[in-house]
Structure formats: C-alpha cells, structure tokens
Amino acid sequence: MTTIAERARELTDNREPFVHATVVRAQDPTSARPGDAAVIRSDGSIEGFVGGVCAESSVRAAALDTMRDGTALLLRVLPDGAPPFPEAPGARVVVNPCHSGGAIEVFLRPMLPAPALRVVGSTPISAAVATLAAFLDFDVVAADDDAGCTAVVVAGLGKGEQEAIRAALDAGVGFIALVASDRRGAALLDELSLTDAERARVHTPAGLEIGARTPAEIALSIMGEVVRAIRVDGLAPASGTPAARPQQAVDPVCGMTVLVGPSTPHARVDGQDFWFCCAGCLASYTAA
Structure with missing residues (x-):
C-alpha cells in the first residue's frame, strides 16, 4: 500500500497543492494516535487517518483554509464541554459536539507548488531573469510549454515575441512581462489585436520603475513585479479548470x-x- 509519505511525494512531483496533516497529540478515548497522518487535496478529499469521521470533518475544513495563504496551522479539536483552550497565532480551536471524547491536536502544513515561470529568449536579460527566479525558489520552466505557469517573461528583444505572447495568453497565463520600450511594446501589442482582457495580462515595459540599467538590475525589477503580483494581487498559476472548492x-x-x-x-x-x-x-x- 502507498504510504502517506509516498503519496505526498507523488502529489509534490505532480505539482498538485495539498495539506499534510499529522496528529501530534491525542487524548483518550479518541481513536487517533500521535503520528497518524493524512493528505487533504484541494477538492476536500482525504487520504489517511487523523481520527473518526467527526474529527476528520474539522480537519478537512481547516486544511482547505490553510491552502488560501499557505500558512501552517495547529488545530486543536475538543469534545463538547471541554475546558476552554486559548487560541494563539498559528493555532485554531474547534469544539466538536459529536466527538467521542478526548482531544487531538493536528498540525496542518499546506504544501503548495512553487510558482512556475518560463523565460523566453536567449539574451543577457533572459539569463539574468532565469538565475534570479531560481534563487527566489521559482520553478524555472525549460520546456516550450506555458501550461501551469504563473508568469512568462518575454525577453527575446525582437525575436519570437509575438508568438510567445500569443502562446502564453492561449495557455491562460495571468502575467506576461514583455521586455521592450514603451513605444515598441505598444506597437507590438497593437499588431496582435488583443482584447482588453488579454491586454491587461501583458505588462510592458516589464518591471518596476527602479532605474534599472544592467541585465541583473532589470531582472530584479521584473521579478519584483512578478512577486508583487503573486503576494499582493493574488496571481494564480494557469491551471486550466481549477478544482472546485467543496460547498x-x-x-x-x-x-x-x-x-x-x-x-x-x-x-x-x-x-x-x-x-x-x-x-x-x-x-x-x-x-x-
């Protein structure tokens, strides 16, 4: 049988988000024991064991919440009538009226895939972007495929730019950075006859305005804009039809x-x- 650790590795290799749940403390007569573990996927399904059906329901609901921001959580599940237990940052307490008794603490660790970024072009700027993105723990995509990418940086400096932008748009990529001047970038996008929604996904000139001059500085400005889009604006990867969150x-x-x-x-x-x-x-x- 596949162990939870093996299943977690499989989901990680497939770049599928999930939550790894581990029972860290259990009080009789609960059926869970320290070390029991499970994985909860984004559709709410669970594999493994972290307690009976009532405790499992609380774990699944809390696990989906942790996927929203990627913050780990210590969940304490108490039976009805148990003494109060103070909540603290990074912890949550739920009272489970149908719990058979005892209490359990479950550590929920969201495992979200690193954002994937594809760099188009063979230029000093594209090389600097790829190097910095890898340093920032992005998954730098080498294949000629935008599927699942969070962002695409087009730094061909005149070579293959229109084709790269069209392919990224068709793949559903939400952030496309085009390295070009204001004038050249606007002219190139006009030739593509983009819709307003498509035009909003293409950012040119690429990068934040920091007075960048060298390839490394330009890469810094571009990756700063990408990180801001992810952390502040909630940029999500192009994943086709996302798994629907359960009601x-x-x-x-x-x-x-x-x-x-x-x-x-x-x-x-x-x-x-x-x-x-x-x-x-x-x-x-x-x-x-």
Whole structure:
C-alpha cells in the first residue's frame, strides 16, 4: 500500500497543492494516535487517518483554509464541554459536539507548488531573469510549454515575441512581462489585436520603475513585479479548470461545519437540503 509519505511525494512531483496533516497529540478515548497522518487535496478529499469521521470533518475544513495563504496551522479539536483552550497565532480551536471524547491536536502544513515561470529568449536579460527566479525558489520552466505557469517573461528583444505572447495568453497565463520600450511594446501589442482582457495580462515595459540599467538590475525589477503580483494581487498559476472548492454547510444538530460531497450524510426536508457530520446526527434530525 502507498504510504502517506509516498503519496505526498507523488502529489509534490505532480505539482498538485495539498495539506499534510499529522496528529501530534491525542487524548483518550479518541481513536487517533500521535503520528497518524493524512493528505487533504484541494477538492476536500482525504487520504489517511487523523481520527473518526467527526474529527476528520474539522480537519478537512481547516486544511482547505490553510491552502488560501499557505500558512501552517495547529488545530486543536475538543469534545463538547471541554475546558476552554486559548487560541494563539498559528493555532485554531474547534469544539466538536459529536466527538467521542478526548482531544487531538493536528498540525496542518499546506504544501503548495512553487510558482512556475518560463523565460523566453536567449539574451543577457533572459539569463539574468532565469538565475534570479531560481534563487527566489521559482520553478524555472525549460520546456516550450506555458501550461501551469504563473508568469512568462518575454525577453527575446525582437525575436519570437509575438508568438510567445500569443502562446502564453492561449495557455491562460495571468502575467506576461514583455521586455521592450514603451513605444515598441505598444506597437507590438497593437499588431496582435488583443482584447482588453488579454491586454491587461501583458505588462510592458516589464518591471518596476527602479532605474534599472544592467541585465541583473532589470531582472530584479521584473521579478519584483512578478512577486508583487503573486503576494499582493493574488496571481494564480494557469491551471486550466481549477478544482472546485467543496460547498460547506452547518450541521443543524451539532452546529459543525461540514464539507458537502457525495458521501456527506444528507436529507431533504420540506424542500430544503440539510447536510450532517455523521449518520448519527442525520438519524437524530430525521427522528425529531
């Protein structure tokens, strides 16, 4: 059987975001034990074991939250009526009314792929951009393929620029940096007959205005603009159709937040849909 560590390596190699969950502390009578682990994918599915169905629901919901900003989280799952436990930065406390007893602490570590960047051109500037991007832990794409790239830097200085821009736009790349003067860049984009939405994705002259002159300085200005787009503007990679985030609902019996999926206990009462954390809450609701 594939271990959680092997599965994590496989997802990492495939550049698929996931959360690695590890039970770090458990109090009887919970079924989880320290060292139990699981991976939670962006669609909310889970592989591995971090406790029973109620604890698992809390872990899955919190794991998806950590994927939004890539910040690790220590999740403490308490049974109903447990003594209060103070929250702190980097920690979250949830009270799980249907938890069988005891408490567990689960460390959630989001594993997000490094942003991929493709550099087009064989010039001193393109070489400097590739070197700096690698230093900044970008995945510098060598293949002639923009699929999955977060950004593309076109630094051909007159060679193959239009074709590179068109290919990046067609691949869904959200940030395309064209190294050119104001005048030449505007003329080149006019020849491409871009839509307003496409034109907004092409940045020329590339880079922040820092008075850059040398290839290394120009690379710094370009990568500064790319990093700002990712960290400030929320630039996402070109990934085709992203995995839809699962719908969330509140269990009307215990008040837990649950992820809605094919296996989530469900009932339709008086034309309204209700979802439950477990079969026990469903039975209690329908028996009332």
